[in-house]
Amino acid sequence: xxxxxxxxxxxxxxxxxxxxxxxxxxxxxxxxxxxxxxxxxxxxxxxxxxxxxxxxxxxxxxxxxxxxxxxxxxxxxxxxxxxxxxxxxxxxxxxxxxxxxxxxxxxxxxxxxxxxxxxxxxxxxxxxxxxxxxxxxxxxxxxxxxxxxxxxxxxxxxxxxxxxxxxxxxxxxxxxxxxxxxxxxxxxxxxxxxxxxxxxxxxxxxxxxxxxxxxxxxxxxxxxxxxxxxxxxxxxxxxxxxxxxxxxxxxxxxxxxxxxxxxxxxxxxxxxxxxxxxxxxxxxxxxxxxxxxxxxxxxxxxxxxxxxxxxxxxxxxxxxxxxxxxxxxxxxxxxxxxxxxxxxxxxxxxxxxxxxxxxxxxxxxxxxxxxxxxxxxxxxxxxxxxxxxxxxxxxxxxxxxxxxxxxxxxxxxxx
Amino acid sequence: xxxxxxxxxxxxxxxxxxxxxxxxxxxxxxxxxxxxxxxxxxxxxxxxxxxxxxxxxxxxxxxxxxxxx
Ligand SMILES: Cc1cc2nc3c(=O)[nH]c(=O)nc-3n(C[C@H](O)[C@H](O)[C@H](O)COP(=O)(O)O)c2cc1C
Ligand code: SF4
Ligand code: SF4
Numbered sequence: 439x440x441x442x443x444x445x446x447x448x449x450x451x452x453x454x455x456x457x458x459x460x461x462x463x464x465x466x467x468x469x470x471x472x473x474x475x476x477x478x479x480x481x482x483x484x485x486x487x488x489x490x491x492x493x494x495x496x497x498x499x500x501x502x503x504x505x506x507x508x509x510x511x512x513x514x515x516x517x518x519x520x521x522x523x524x525x526x527x528x529x530x531x532x533x534x535x536x537x538x539x540x541x542x543x544x545x546x547x548x549x550x551x552x553x554x555x556x557x558x559x560x561x562x563x564x565x566x567x568x569x570x571x572x573x574x575x576x577x578x579x580x581x582x583x584x585x586x587x588x589x590x591x592x593x594x595x596x597x598x599x600x601x602x603x604x605x606x607x608x609x610x611x612x613x614x615x616x617x618x619x620x621x622x623x624x625x626x627x628x629x630x631x632x633x634x635x636x637x638x639x640x641x642x643x644x645x646x647x648x649x650x651x652x653x654x655x656x657x658x659x660x661x662x663x664x665x666x667x668x669x670x671x672x673x674x675x676x677x678x679x680x681x682x683x684x685x686x687x688x689x690x691x692x693x694x695x696x697x698x699x700x701x702x703x704x705x706x707x708x709x710x711x712x713x714x715x716x717x718x719x720x721x722x723x724x725x726x727x728x729x730x731x732x733x734x735x736x737x738x739x740x741x742x743x744x745x746x747x748x749x750x751x752x753x754x755x756x757x758x759x760x761x762x763x764x765x766x767x768x769x770x771x772x773x774x775x776x777x778x779x780x781x782x783x784x785x786x787x788x789x790x791x792x793x794x795x796x797x798x799x800x801x802x803x804x805x806x807x808x809x810x811x812x813x814x815x816x817x818x819x820x821x822x823x824x825x826x827x828x829x830x831x832x833x834x835x836x837x838x839x840x841x842x843x844x845x846x847x848x849x850x851x852x853x
Numbered sequence: 854x855x856x857x858x859x860x861x862x863x864x865x866x867x868x869x870x871x872x873x874x875x876x877x878x879x880x881x882x883x884x885x886x887x888x889x890x891x892x893x894x895x896x897x898x899x900x901x902x903x904x905x906x907x908x909x910x911x912x913x914x915x916x917x918x919x920x921x922x
Pocket of ligand 2: 604605755756757758759760761763764800801802803804805806862
């Protein structure tokens with residue numbers, strides 16, 4: 439089977455019924471511990487952002503004693519991403535197949551699916567799908583806040599356990615102590631959908647698409663300055679140029695392309711023809727696919743304004759519970775606003791660099807690390823633009839509507 | 854056995870006491886929060902490291918001992 443795999447048979451943006459799903463994919467064989475080897479051989483890595491080997495994670499949960507849970511992390515807190523919402527509302531049975539197979543293989547009884555509150559169609563599709571199948575009695579569907587941290591696994595677990603949406607200190611990691619303090623397998627819905635197909639067709643089939651280092655297909659959200667923004671299923675290793683063309687092509691000349699969303703890396707135009715979308719290919723450019731958000735920034739946009747506003751927004755999404763993050767991110771955001779406005783004493787950019795170094799890798803979660811990666815890459819790719827703003831203040835493009843935008847449904851502060 | 858120090862960033866409130874007790878390995882950032890490098894603590898500093906961990910009012914400083922593989 440070629441592409442699409444996960445979205446096979448999907449038409450009109452409506453959920454596939456159980457009958458349609460079975461007609462397209464066939465029924466899944468029972469899953470046991472042999473699934474771990476299949477996942478290792480397939481080389482499946484998590485599609486929620488961290489690219490962690492899925493087989494390794496399943497094994498570590500399987501090795502724990504006691505009752506366990508599978509948590510499907512459909513929170514999709516990355517503001518410009520819609521691939522998980524699309525997958526949940528169009529192919530809910532494939533995700534449930536994956537979740538139930540993972541549960542069987544690791545010895546978990548309960549399955550919880552977290553879905554953002556602003557995704558009523560995904561919620562309806564899942565409720566419909568659960569009602570259609572007798573094997574989904576232990577599946578719970580949990581609407582969760584729309585916030586960046588909603589998808590951070592420890593914050594999500596704490597929230598689902600009835601407390602606030604704030605990360606917890608690890609260790610212990612969720613596989614050791616997660617929902618209701620039980621070992622918990624946390625996976626992105628797309629990861630589980632791939633798992634469901636690997637269970638059916640095997641690891642060689644999975645590797646027919648993608649690269650040796652990053653096999654399979656991936657769901658990406660292509661947005662910004664393209665003619666037809668939306669979600670695509672691509673072969674990993676696809677040239678970035680082709681993926682932009684599939685989205686109708688750039689709607690304008692491009693200033694840069696952001697790969698990896700608000701934790702991502704900027705690719706300058708000169709590098710565009712050589713970029714392939716797989717973790718090894720992107721590593722050449724200091725980037726990774728993360729959750730698969732690709733944003734085209736057109737030439738008329740002001741990168742300084744985009745970055746300053748995004749950093750201010752990310753600062754607002756912090757849970758403000760670790761010293762370096764809750765002091766450093768506001769300091770950086772404030773200084774960036776001054777640089778963008780031209781109120782700079784000549785040392786603003788140096789301070790931003792220093793604070794970036796103090797914030798990264800010192801929090802309970804990786805929100806500050808991602809924010810700093812995004813910031814540093816911007817300073818590297820747009821040095822002249824930052825220096826110009828620091829000296830002369832706003833440019834003509836500063837007042838344009840932002841390309842890096844956040845849906846209105848997002849909580850302004852961590853809920 | 855290799856001992857390392859770790860800070861629980863949520864529990865730590867930036868008292869800075871630890872940096873006074875173990876200046877060889879802990880410095881404070883400009884907001885008063887400890888910077889630790891995660892490198893093994895040499896045997897001659899172990900006693901000081903234990904003292905710093907015990908003195909932390911938030912129990913945020915931990916001395917972790919790992920058996921060498
Ligand atoms: C700030 C932050 C936000 C995150 N948001 C998401 C998210 O929206 N969806 C997701 O699946 N993983 C998200 N993650 C990663 C999860 O913590 C976790 O690694 C992932 O759900 C594991 O699933 P996977 O291995 O299938 O990718 C986020 C991590 C961080 C640090
Ligand atoms: S690093 Fe920042 S966002 Fe993460 S838990 Fe600490 S304060 Fe919250
Ligand atoms: S003594 Fe404890 S609370 Fe104070 S700065 Fe050190 S680790 Fe943080």
